[in-house]
Amino acid sequence: MNDANLNDTQSSETMAAALDSVHEVKIGDVVKGEVLVIEDRQVIVGIEGTGVEGVVPQKELSSQPIETLTDAVKVGDQFDLVVIATIGNDKENGSYLLSKRRLEARKVWAEIEQKFENKETIKATVLNVVKGGLVVDAGVRGFVPASMLSDRFVRDLNSFKGQELELQIIEIKPSENRLILSRKALVEQERQAQLKAVFEKLLPGDIVEGEVARLTNFGAFVDLGGVDGLVHVSEISYDHINQPSDVLEVGQNVKVKILSLDQEKGRISLSIKDTQPGPWDDIAEKAPVGSTLEGTVKRLTTFGAFVEVFPGVEGLVHISQISHQHIATPNDVLEEGQTVQVKVLSVDPEQQRLGLSIKALQEKPAGAKDSEQEDVAPSDYEMPEEETGFSIGDMLGKALDEK
16 A cells, blocks of 8 residues: 555544544533633633534523623633533534533532432522512522411511521422422421520519510510510500500510410510509609699599599599589589599508599588588499499598598
């Protein structure tokens, strides 16, 4: 064989070997690409071992937003890519659509599936608030329904935006890019642990500090460190208030007294007013016998009128102490809400009772005699003694008349 034939044979063998080394590219293949050119919104790469090129669009480079391609890659970089489509019909020099993002997502899906099988939790960052829940980034896109966000109703989902949350995997379907996550059970577990810790360190009668977490028409929920206790509206202030929002606001720090603890039901009853000076404290100094006070008629009964002289302090004006004239009922001369001047006849701080008189401040008409009010049977009284705080003697006014 002459030299020319030998060279032709060697050239043919080299070409055949080169062709054998070129791998056919198929959709779904994982290939290695080297960055050749960086264009405006895409990267051209050479696919190793194929002799052909591929295109990686900017959105397929990463799951994270990329503002400028040159910030993310440079010529000569090499990385694994997955073939997602062909471009054109030139098989010999054809290009392919490639993705780095989807290949990374495959690995993430595999890791999440493994954690799902092992009943492990994952962490994800909240990206957006959409109708019905939260969109999160767990390496792949996930969704947390609003109903699975907490063990309580969440009014403002926007407060979670940007937060990293620990979540349970409820449903996973990589082929459909479906990942449903939940935080509810984890919140319940955390709350139970916090509740146990609170019950272990608190006792009825303790005074602690907390933060107003929620306001309702019937009271205020105060956060005692991850666990809420209820301050009923009647325990907020000694003054009468229509609703808690009149005197409290969410986020406000308050001192509260522990009234009761029910670990089985997870309930804590609190009082704010019990941490404040009582309206009857120093009542003998604030309302000494013989002093004149201004008050508001709060209630009218058959035996007299209850007049509030200080917030939370009511005294009884017996019917015999209302007027120098005979009256059938207190309603004859008084009405609820009326402002009146009263004289203090008696003070009993321990029993929290004040004996008051209206007629003692009025000039007695010439020739008039003090009226003798009819005795009224105890059974005719509108309120029992334990509710009024006054004794039968107080109601009859005998002691007051003697004074």
